[in-house]
Amino acid sequence: QVHLQQWGAGLLKPSETLSLTCAVYDRSFSGYYWSWIRQSPGKGLEWIGEINHSGGTNYNPSLYGRVIMSVDTSTKQIFLNLSSVTAADTAVYYCARGKTKLDVWGKGTAVTVSS
Amino acid sequence: SVLTQPPSVSAAPGQEVTISCSGTRSNIGNKYVSWYQHLPGSAPKLLISDNNKRPSGIPDRFSGSKSGTSATLGISGLQTGDEADYYCATWDNSLSAIVLFGGGTKLTVL
Numbered sequence: 001q002v003h004l005q006q007w008g009a010g011l012l013k014p015s016e017t018l019s020l021t022c023a024v025y026d027r028s029f030s031g032y033y034w035s036w037i038r039q040s041p042g043k044g045l046e047w048i049g050e051i052n053h054s055g056g057t058n059y060n061p062s063l064y065g066r067v068i069m070s071v072d073t074s075t076k077q078i079f080l081n082l083s084s085v086t087a088a089d090t091a092v093y094y095c096a097r098g099k100t101k102l103d104v105w106g107k108g109t110a111v112t113v114s115s
Numbered sequence: 116s117v118l119t120q121p122p123s124v125s126a127a128p129g130q131e132v133t134i135s136c137s138g139t140r141s142n143i144g145n146k147y148v149s150w151y152q153h154l155p156g157s158a159p160k161l162l163i164s165d166n167n168k169r170p171s172g173i174p175d176r177f178s179g180s181k182s183g184t185s186a187t188l189g190i191s192g193l194q195t196g197d198e199a200d201y202y203c204a205t206w207d208n209s210l211s212a213i214v215l216f217g218g219g220t221k222l223t224v225l
Contacts, residue, residue, distance in 0.1 A: 035214070037159075044116065045151070045159065047203050047214040078152055095160055100149050100204050100214055103170060105158035 002026040004106035006095050008080075012113045018082040022095030029053060033099045034078045036069065036079070038091040046091075050099055051078055085113045093114055117142065118203055118217035125223040131191040134220045136203030138184050140213055146205045148186040150179055152166075153200040153219075163188060182223045190222070 008020035024034065036048040049059035053067040059067050067080045081090060090113045096102040119137040126132040136148065150163040161170055163179035164184065178189040186203055203217040 037154075037216075044200075045153070045216040046221040047204075047216060050214070054135075061186055061211055096158075100150070100206050101161065101164040102125065102159070102204075103161045103164070104151070105160070108158055 001096065002029075002104045003096065004095050004104055006094075006106040008109050008111070010110055010112065012085050012089075012111065013115055014086050014113060015084055017114075018085050018089060018093075018108055019046050019112055020080040020093055020095070020111075020112075021093065022078045022080075024076040024078065024097075025043050026097065029076045030099050034071070035096045035098060036078075036080045036093060037096060037100060037102070040088070040091040041075045048059070048082075048093075075113070089113050091100065116218040117207065117215050118186075118205065119218045120201075120203060120217040122218070123221045123223065126193055127225045128193050128195060130193050131189065132193060132222065133205075134190075134222070135189045136186045136199050136217045138147055138186075138205065138215075139207075140184055141209035142184075142205050142207040143181065143183040143186055146207070148179065148181055149187045149204045150177075150186075151202045151204065153201075153202060159202065185222070193224050195224050198222055 006022040009038045030053040033050045034077040035050040068078045095106040097104040137225040147165045153159040166181040167179040201217045
């Protein structure tokens with residue numbers, strides 16, 4: 001059964017870099033896009049971006065210049081880096097399998113940005 | 116949000132409710148729509164993909180449809196456990212092929 005396990009630092013200071021890892025337990029890793037989505041307190045879901053097994057990426061334009069996604073196919077892990085964080089980046093971050101058909105989700109990682 | 120959903124809907128147990136999602140020709144008008152259920156403290160769950168397809172394990176009380184630039188999620192036989200936030204999603208090829216989520220609709224089962 002497909003399973004996503006995610007982790008990363010939960011408390012950051014402004015201007016630091018958010019780094020999250022999502023381990024994919026899925027035989028079909030190479031056949032999918034893998035996405036990151038976040039939900040800020042009191043707000044809806046926001047798509048951060050996606051990456052495929054070849055490292056091809058597509059990002060939300062609102063995060064251009066700050067977001068980098070990468071992939072390690074040997075360990076089946078995908079990575080999210082978001083630089084220069086502010087309080088507005090406080091959110092629960094999810095990794096998920098797919099693009100708009102997000103059929104498997106990680107449990108989410110709560111990230112708080114506070115001085 | 117580019118995709119517009121009503122902020123809230125409510126209905127009694129056993130009744131039926133619909134949640135709308137309005138977009139444009141460059142997103143809903145030409146792309147598949149998915150729907151997600153988000154319960155507090157849990158990860159979102161895919162309810163409907165490709166406008167009207169239910170993944171394995173999703174009861175047929177949940178249905179999806181699309182017409183023009185709008186999509187609709189239907190939930191029949193409402194249960195108290197259906198109380199959650201519901202989101203539509205699609206992608207837009209006029210905006211660098213980004214994925215869009217609706218603003219979300221809070222369903223209250225009275």
